[in-house]
Amino acid sequence: MEILLAKYNYWIYVALMMIGIYGMIAKTNLMKKIIGMSIFQTAIIVFYVSIGAKKGATIPIIEHGHGAAHAAVRVADYVNPLPHVLMLTAIVVGVGTLGVALAIAMSIYKEYGSLEEDEILERLE
Amino acid sequence: MIWQFDFLILALGVICALASISLKDLLSAAIVFGAYSFLMCLLWTEMGAVDVAFTEAAVGAGVSTVFFLAAVFHTSRIVQPRRRGRMLHKLVGLAAATGIGILLISATADFPNWANPNSPASTHLSPFYITETIPLTGVPNIVTSVLADFRGFDTMFETAVIFVAGLAVVSILGRYGRRLRDYEPSPVGEDVAHQSPIIQAACRIFVPFMQLFALYVVAHGHHSPGGGFQGGVILGASFILVAISYDLRVMQRRLQERRAMLFSSLGVLIYSGIGALCLLMGANFLDYSILHTILPATSPIMARSHGMLGVEVGVALTVMSIMVIIYVNVASYGKSDRGL
Incomplete structure (x- = not known):
């Protein structure tokens, strides 16, 4: 039970990642492949963010303002901000690559009249 | 960090991910994917990653859903079933997913416990x-x-x-x-x-x-x-x-x-x-x-x-x-x- 509580988060992230991989490999529709890719991406992001989580810590904004006492900052009070920074930019770059992927899929649709992998392969021959 | 809350969001997330992968209607799949992104945003707020959650709420649940809808609007909306080799394709996908999944899960044995304040990432x-x-x-x-x-x-x-x-x-x-x-x-x-x-x-x-x-x-x-x-x-x-x-x-x-x-x-x-x-x-x-x-x-x-x-x-x-x-x-x- 203890190991379950300590590790079940990671197992669910792996499950999400595998749903993404399955979508990318087994689905023949290009849009489904793109959705699978996005799920895979969020699974990795959620894994990174969870590395930064700390029990009993608050959000990574140092307490400040006129009323706040200028006490020494205790590291254990704030979650690890470094994975947040990495993943914040990854999300925005992710929407950029999503746009490119959709543009390529639409371009393929214009050329071959289909989004299904097997039909496109037939028309290629 | 309340693990019951965490677990609920993650379970809903897995359901939404499965649904958006398996739905035959791409419009519904895009909407469900937006719901999935919003659940991820809740999860990150709960982990204290407010900036990441903010970005995901604006990007994942908002703009990228709109991009999907626009692309589906201009292409075909219904997923056609594959003509031949369906079972083989699914089997290969399942085999790859379970294989990699088992490897990754066995690797989690070496990880520090979840949200451990003394994990290497949080101490160096x-x-x-x-x-x-x-x-x-x-x-x-x-x-x-x-x-x-x-x-x-x-x-x-x-x-x-x-x-x-x-x-x-x-x-x-x-x-x-x-x-x-x-x-x-x-x-x-x-x-x-x-x-x-x-x-x-x-x-x-x-x-x-x-x-x-x-x-x-x-x-x-x-x-x-x-x-x-x-x-x-x-x-x-x-x-x-x-x-x-x-x-x-x-x-x-x-x-x-x-x-x-x-x-x-x-x-x-x-x-x-x-x-x-x-x-x-x-x-x-x-x-x-x-x-x-x-x-x-x-x-x-x-x-x-x-x-x-x-x-x-x-x-x-x-x-x-x-x-x-x-x-x-x-x-x-x-x-x-x-x-x-």
Whole structure:
């Protein structure tokens, strides 16, 4: 039970990642492949963010303002901000690559009249 | 961190992911994927990653769902079943997924326990940034100070990547439409009126507040969750809202695609220009503390804070215009005339 509580988060992230991989490999529709890719991406992001989580810590904004006492900052009070920074930019770059992927899929649709992998392969021959 | 809450969100997330992979209707799949993104955003808020959650709420649950809908609108909506070799395909996918999954799960045995404050990631490098952000930069939001100052070089190229993504979308889809050079916004005809007046009135009320909030998010990112990326996406979303509830041409009278292209390169120029200015004044590239000699009434520490605000404005400009450009091109197949 203890190991379950300590590790079940990671197992669910792996499950999400595998749903993404399955979508990318087994689905023949290009849009489904793109959705699978996005799920895979969020699974990795959620894994990174969870590395930064700390029990009993608050959000990574140092307490400040006129009323706040200028006490020494205790590291254990704030979650690890470094994975947040990495993943914040990854999300925005992710929407950029999503746009490119959709543009390529639409371009393929214009050329071959289909989004299904097997039909496109037939028309290629 | 309440594990019951965590578990509930994760379970709902897995259900949404499975549903959006297996639904035959791509429109529903896109909507369910938006719900999945929103669940992820809740999960990150719960883990204390407020900036990441903010970005995901604006990007994943908002803008990328709209991109999916626009792309599905222009292509086929229903997934056709595969003609032959269906079982083989599924088996290969399942085998790959379970194989990699078992390997990854067995690797988790070596991980530190979830949310352990003494894990290696939280003990070696990150304490420096948590304790030194106020003395070195005067910015309380650690994510902003690492993003725009300590790691500013990397963020500059992330901004450039977004710019390049916009260029790629224009060059892939632009050949189906007219050339940008010849573009003149055509007059808005009476076909705009086919949209519901309730939606248009609601949009008219929403958009100014959205843009005001976006500017607040950009400017106040030092003290609260937010910053250039989030504010830029919200600004872009406000233009996309106008384009959806009215017409693409109504939006283009406010922000032409050509001008958006100019703004996006201007944003990258602002970011690298501030870096180059520091270089010209004799400090390192993107070392904002030297700027206190030209900014009035600042110390080297406050100059770093102000320098961050400058680059965040550049990031917001680029992100806003690239979101608009991607939407315009995907929604109109590169023609940038009518839209959905």
